Amino acid sequence: MSDNLTDGYIYVVYSHMQNAADDMVSWTKAIGTTQATGDAIRTTAGRARTARKHRGMDRPLFSSANALSARRHLGMSPHDVARDMTVLGAPVDPELVGAWERGAYRPTENELFALADVLWCRTTELMGIEEPRTLAEHRLSRQFSVPRLSRTIKMDTTEYLKAEAENQWPGNFRQTLSLLNALNISLRQLEAATGPCDAMYGTSF
CATH class of the missing domain: 1.10.260.40 (lambda repressor-like DNA-binding domains)
Known part of the structure; x- marks a missing residue:
């Protein structure tokens, strides 16, 4: 090998x-x-x-x-x-x-x-899906458990689970960038799954 x-x-x-x-x-x-x-x-x-x-x-x-x-x-x-x-x-x-x-x-x-x-x-x-459509499906497609992804993006596990359940992303600017990087997706793909990511359009870090 x-x-x-x-x-x-x-x-x-x-x-x-x-x-x-x-x-x-x-x-x-x-x-x-x-x-x-x-x-x-x-x-x-x-x-x-x-x-x-x-x-x-x-x-x-x-x-x-x-x-x-x-x-x-x-x-x-x-x-x-x-x-x-x-x-x-x-x-x-x-x-x-x-x-x-x-x-x-x-x-x-x-x-x-x-x-x-x-x-x-x-x-x-x-x-049995062509492409991920929800936040949970994006996570599963990259083989992340909830605790590991939450730790990676520095978000409380409970808060992340709520985001998956509601398909609404509450993360701040840095958490959002970390999520995009971890899941290897674009902002457009994330917003297609969760709606607008307000943190990405402000100036707050």
């Missing part, structure tokens, strides 16, 4: 581990603020495992047909996909991969990112 391919593979693994770590930090903070007891923690973990098996209305869009087509094109089995996703820090079993392809369940964001890399395709392809 060439040095370039090796470096690229290491970066992909690091990126997925960073997204997974962000999710773990979010869960840890949630548990800490509720002062959960040992029983409550076990209950929360059980609920998380149960939620993993359901569609989840807050999970990303997903095209089961595109996922199945991409896997078959590479000549991979569900077992191959599950194995490679586990290496990338998104452990799943072959049965869950098959369930995604049947349209029974949808992957989480971190699972979607890992699946796209394993299948050598764009995240948007697995989401």
